[in-house]
Amino acid sequence: MDADRLNSPSTSAIRLEVLGQQLHFAQDPNSKHLGTTVWDASVVFIKFLEKNCRKGRFCPTKLKGKRVIELGAGCGVAGFGMAMLGCDVISTDQIEVLPLLIRNIERNTSRVLQTDPDSVSFGSIQVMELDWGNQEHVKAVDPPFDYIIGTDVVYAEHLLEPLLKTILSLSGPKTTILLGYEIRSTTVHEQMLDLWKNNFDVKTIPKAKMDSKYQHASIQLFMMGLKPGLGSLENKPQQYDGKNSEVRTEASDANEEKDESSSEAEDIGTTAVNEDSQPFVDLNNGKISDWEARRYGSMAARLLRDVKIT
Numbered sequence: 001m002d003a004d005r006l007n008s009p010s011t012s013a014i015r016l017e018v019l020g021q022q023l024h025f026a027q028d029p030n031s032k033h034l035g036t037t038v039w040d041a042s043v044v045f046i047k048f049l050e051k052n053c054r055k056g057r058f059c060p061t062k063l064k065g066k067r068v069i070e071l072g073a074g075c076g077v078a079g080f081g082m083a084m085l086g087c088d089v090i091s092t093d094q095i096e097v098l099p100l101l102i103r104n105i106e107r108n109t110s111r112v113l114q115t116d117p118d119s120v121s122f123g124s125i126q127v128m129e130l131d132w133g134n135q136e137h138v139k140a141v142d143p144p145f146d147y148i149i150g151t152d153v154v155y156a157e158h159l160l161e162p163l164l165k166t167i168l169s170l171s172g173p174k175t176t177i178l179l180g181y182e183i184r185s186t187t188v189h190e191q192m193l194d195l196w197k198n199n200f201d202v203k204t205i206p207k208a209k210m211d212s213k214y215q216h217a218s219i220q221l222f223m224m225g226l227k228p229g230l231g232s233l234e235n236k237p238q239q240y241d242g243k244n245s246e247v248r249t250e251a252s253d254a255n256e257e258k259d260e261s262s263s264e265a266e267d268i269g270t271t272a273v274n275e276d277s278q279p280f281v282d283l284n285n286g287k288i289s290d291w292e293a294r295r296y297g298s299m300a301a302r303l304l305r306d307v308k309i310t
Contacts, residue, residue, distance in 0.1 A: 076105050
């Protein structure tokens, strides 16, 4: 196990306490499919929801009945977090991943309802196949959605365009997109930001709004909304052109009427993405959590392993 990981892909399960519930997510260490591992960004995402669910846009009273689709759900962590807050969730992935995803959803749903059978906050969650770019799969889930979510779905350049087209096909004018991922390639990261900013109003969620333990400088959460004129099956995405496009800022929005979604975004302190956006370390009184210490220690070890002292 890499010391900087919260979870090891070599273990058969990960246990998480969320909203007072003990959740259990199985994973398959023998599978060659990336979707059968609980990746750290999904854990950061669900703990972010837990921290911000007492007020604002993520409280159960505002999320109750909202339609959510999770792309590249994998083991189902992020989508299950939205269901716990009252959303009606469709968790999607490729067909090879669905048996494990269904198993995790069924077991955790049963556990939550047995622990609190009178719970009114739990919404619903179902599993469906969705290959990015497959319009038959898109039509089958009946877009548009209130929320589109995904964690660690950005890791290879050839997946950026299919993912973007799928998000646009699932979106409506009021859709909010929440994506979390860990930066593994600066090239993919830069191309992703260009594509996002050409098609969406992109804001980052600051580390201060994340769980103080379950966060890391290389893991970022984004909140996005469609730019005017985009969305639905007929619209085509703006292509990557190698240049960063302008992102709306608070100043540019000042003269526009604020709708409910924009005011709720301010509740969690989102900030506009800038061209020099890079991971950073925000030390609290010079201290870091145990998880951060493990991650930074392992990262330093990997950077120094090929250094020869002469």
